[in-house]
Amino acid sequence: MGNSHNKSNNYRNFKQSTTSERDRQSYNSQFSLSHFVGNLSGRSFQSVTSNQSVYSASRPWSRVSRRGWNEATLRNPLEASKTAWPVAHKESIFLPEFPITTDLLQQDFHIEETIAKGAFGQVYKVKKVSEDKEYALKVLSKAQIVNQNAIRQVKEEARIQTACGHHSFIAGAVSRWQTKKRLYIVSEYIPGGELLSLLDKYGKLPEELVKIFVAEIAIALDFLHNAGVIYRDLKPENILLDSDYHIQLVDFGLSKWLSIGSRTSTLCGTLKYMAPEVLSREPYGHAVDWWSLGVIVCRMLTNEYPTPAVVRRATEFDAENEPKENNPEESLIITKNNLEKQSPQCRPPGTLPESAAILTNASRGLLLRLLETDPRVRMRNLRQLQQSAFYMGFNFEHVKARKVPPKSIFKRHLLDELPETSGENVKEMFASFDQVKIV
Template sequence: MGNTGPKPSVVNQSSVDGVYIQRGDDLCQNLNSNLSGRSFGSVSSHQSTYSVSRPWSRVSRRRWKESTLTLPYESSKTAWPVSQTESFFLPEFPLLTGDKEKKYKNLGEINKGAFGKVYRVEEEGRVYALKVLSKSKIIKENAVRQVKDEVQIQRVCGHHPFIVHCPFHWQSKKRLYIVSEYVAGGELYNLLKTYTVLPVALVKLYVAQLALALDFLHNAGVIYRDLKPENILLDVEGNVQLIDFGLSKWLSYGKTTRTICGTLLYIAPEILARQEYGHGVDWWSLGIIACLMLTGKYPSTETDSGGEEMKMVRLPRKVPDVGSRDLLLRLLHTQPTKRLRSLRTLQTIAFYKNFNFEDVKLKKVRPIDLLPGAPQEEVVEFDGFDESFDTVL
């Protein structure tokens, strides 16, 4: 004998996150019209429900408990039912009672993106950047896994001196909230617009800071994939702060992936060729940024007769010195296996002869002191904070 009542209903929820597959014709069209892309990962998420007419049987309770320990993404199940839009973002985005967002004083909107807005807020005398995202838009774009990875990576890696920290994040019924440290100096992009070409000493310092951040991420099993001046903020002393991990992905060092994403001007040739690629694509992007800082121009490229594979890179004529040219040629090598793609190798090249990387880690040198001919106010008072949201290629 056993229970004769109706069995609990089971809701089969299809995969929330899908794998975004870019097809040939659409890829060519979108590469010409969009500068950035979003990568997605697949994940299955299920919602548990039960009959409200009677308690679960003892067998059902035992099976539910075991499933949360053995099946992936089942740990978000609770004995009390939650809505689909809440369960999708658990456990990375916890559910908090009350309106926590009301504790932050809104100091104004500073950016708008595809999924929501970024605000400058204040709490107990401290200023933060609050990103408010729409759950419905994220689910519609199949970006649940992407947003969860973004906040997890920033939370784990945010203690690095050149990466923006993410101290708080939570969800309400309709929105996600991500609180990051507010960086008052603006973007590296604005600095390049003001000066066009930066002094070699400052370029050497900025490349070193970015290389330290990339090396830390790569050793932590993260590939960044969207390094560009718009994603590099400057603090009040001019030190870099890496933001926006929307295209980042957990990838063990030495492993490869195939997702086509990034910002077109900074995408490595192996990504454009639809080949498998690894962490070396971040060092290519660093080379493009270094070229911009040294010459004020992007490098040009030459392709094979079919126009499908990049053969070589041509640097602008006005490269300051031999050491700078050697740095760019090493970072912008079209063959990933021959490209400079480690901090240890970077420290040995002529460009960094007699350079102390330990002083860079400790921020003993202030970048604003290396900008001659301009008052410090002009360097640190940029046009606000801009944390861009990327679109799909």
């Protein structure tokens, strides 16, 4: 009896140990390393053990379309918790500024016309079908950006415009995304065109209108500088006009985060508007933007430019050997240190054109302070501009609130200067005035 009882207990223990060993083996095989590695398809660990997504978990990520993936997340909220790993290098280098989504260009936007061309792509006027609203769509080539080592520049441009685009005198960015080959940036569409087009069409502008334009530009610059941004490419091509001809700053491709009082030394910008300290490779700060503003003010008041900070060598006036305008290394930099080495015909940078002699003393004083070669003496903030004689009695608060439409001022001065003509001719002229477009 005792032996049979012992045998029964031994058999029961053996059966239990066998069963537990079998369960342990089954459990281990389910989560074995080989099984886990074999199912690395861009999904999370949880998806491997999910009974509802066995096929999607084992399917290679290379065979899953991105559009199908996004649609699946809409139908099944649990799909959104799965991770798409690994992300291709050509996409990850532009994250997180440019999210990875489907090609919204084909789905949501209808291209109407090309309005500008840049170094990395083009800008289109588009209409968003769902809203029936016009936008500006910038399409950039990833290959060109990578080849020119401009990844950081493009990402910084996106961050700056996102942080500062809410200002009333800065064009706002609506959205941005990337596909495998391109970057897309959707911005507000500015219908009035470039300030350069207005200057080319009408030459000198009335002083009352110049006050409004300069005040709005200065308010935008002051906001950027206080936000820790240096613009570095202020020129009429980058100043757009809205339907009432309020200014809108665009294109932050050369902008950089730079706190007040800090310095940088990168050689960049447009030669005609570059401050002397930029070309002389000296550390410079936000004062370079105010020099560029001085060049623009001179152009608006006189229809001419002051003496630039860079001129060509006398030995290079031959047409065959003329240096390219976009290569500052082939040009002669003129600063206070080498003025005495030049011929008497060379004028110091910032010298006003002869046509500026007919300007009022207040206008000339403003230009001289903005075009001061020494950045420590140069007018370089909004408070100094407000205290200048040019803006004596001027209400900057009305400008900040956009209470004074520049377009109405321009039309009023234009009517005063018109010769006697028929009403039909006046209508035709104003129709062409309203059709200033981006060149």
